[in-house]
Amino acid sequence: MANVLVVAEQSGGALRKTTLHALGAGRELARRTGGKLHAAVLGKGIGAVASELAAHGVEVHAADAPVLEHALAEAWAPVVAEIARACGATYVGAAATAIGKDVLPRVAARLGAGMASEVLGFGGEGAAVTFRRPMWAGNVLAEVEIATPVKVFTVRPTEFPAAPREGQGSVTALSVSLEASALKSRFAGFKEVKSARPDLADARVVVAGGRGTKGDFKAVEALADELGAAVGASRAAVDAGWVPNDWQVGQTGKVVAPELYVAAGISGAIQHLAGMKGSRVIVAVNKDPEAPIFQIADYGLVGDLFKVLPELAAKVKASR
């Protein structure tokens, strides 16, 4: 029997969707190893999130303290490690979000554990679990084994189903003795990149622009808004300072897998493809008929994005 602990995340008092997918992965591991699924939730004022987690049939460990509010890795790691020990977790995981990637390796170090990042699936037989993960910007899929008693991992949320609401778990509150004055790191501010559009990671449709926009994203944004889509960008567009950093889709940006991905003026560098090739339907619009993006697009249109996108937006509008 091997218990599984998933580290939850909240945003504005609500459970993040990515956590549900991490719970989906945790559920699969618990089923295979015959263990119980636990969740750790850390932060300030997390009662509602803890109850929501419990409604997914997991045993919840809630650490509610001001010092945990901003997910400083230095503060979170010892608390998560303590919960992992207390619930006898063999597997400790989280979604591969900014917080998951920041905190979990520190938790692993504390538990003397090896770790697999951005896990796409589990292999092996029964309780002998292996982890499938990307290497070399997704050009290689590796099957890895973690040779330590405790195994730590982050999962790519798009690769696992969201855990449904089922059963009822308990909520155990933890007292946190950690003092902010004992920490050597301090949260000093957050600048939100506001958007009325859906989050890139969860959007059903993504419209992305690249170098071909020459910095003019109006057509890309207009089509996205017509479709209720998120806007993405290639690394070239982000590096040029045309659009915010967190629009970047790719191995070094966000990995997305929407129902429809429209790539406009994006040539299709390997590192960009790694971030979107899991999309169900890919449309490419590019002036260059030789652009590599056409090799993976379901529908390719050789043409000027400044003409094509508005026409497509008009079609969408007319169909309603």
Add this chain to the structure above:
Amino acid sequence: MPLKILVTAKRVEDPESKIRVRPDGAGIVTDGVNYKMNPFDEIAVEEALRLRERHGGEVVVTSIGGDKSTTEIRAALAMGADRGILVRHEGALDPVVVSSLLAKVFETEKPDLVILGKQSIDDDQNQAGQYLAERLGLPQATFASKHESLESEAEQKKEPGLALGADGKSLSVVREVDGGVETVELRLPAVVTTDLRLNKPRFASLPGIMKAKKKELKELAAASLGVDLAPKVVVKRLAEPPTRKGGVKVADVEELWKKLHEEAKVL
């Protein structure tokens, strides 16, 4: 307040090289593959140099690997780092091993700051910096970035993105997080890992390359450092991802719309 900074320079496959898996799945085909410094480490070296240019101090560059890894150390020295340390180790590496070895280098060098790439582009694990910080009981700031774009005036002037406090004992770091950017303040010594938008690394100049040949490059044998060198993450086999079949070219928006609406039923 001069700063002593330790930076890493891992030898990795050039991101422009085509990576193919060997038929036996035990590794990648290395024929025809070029090697270079991990691009995220180049950003770490650049940031360390900018901090030194602003505040004075020393930049020490380290790499773990065989003889060939001296190429990456020399590349960092050519950019302007002051001296190098090769931790000689021929075997497989994982973030547990890497961070154990780096911790040993830290203990002898006692730097004020360690800057590493957020991940190396071969393993893509994104763990070594965080492991190192925890091992040493240090504060960390991963995914270091800055508010200004890479086209900004501050970037043209090669100003550092990491801001040293007036007392010289703290560091303010802008981090890329989900939904925005966060600022954290760290008490030194600390560990920082770099994201792409922190800076544009400089190219080595010819005089820089000439000077690099004369700079100190010390060697340490990994086996002599009293560290468990067995990787904890063991790669069983490698495979190429399923290829996505290209679809069809459509003539115009009318046809594209039809395909999306009637065939794919996605709109």
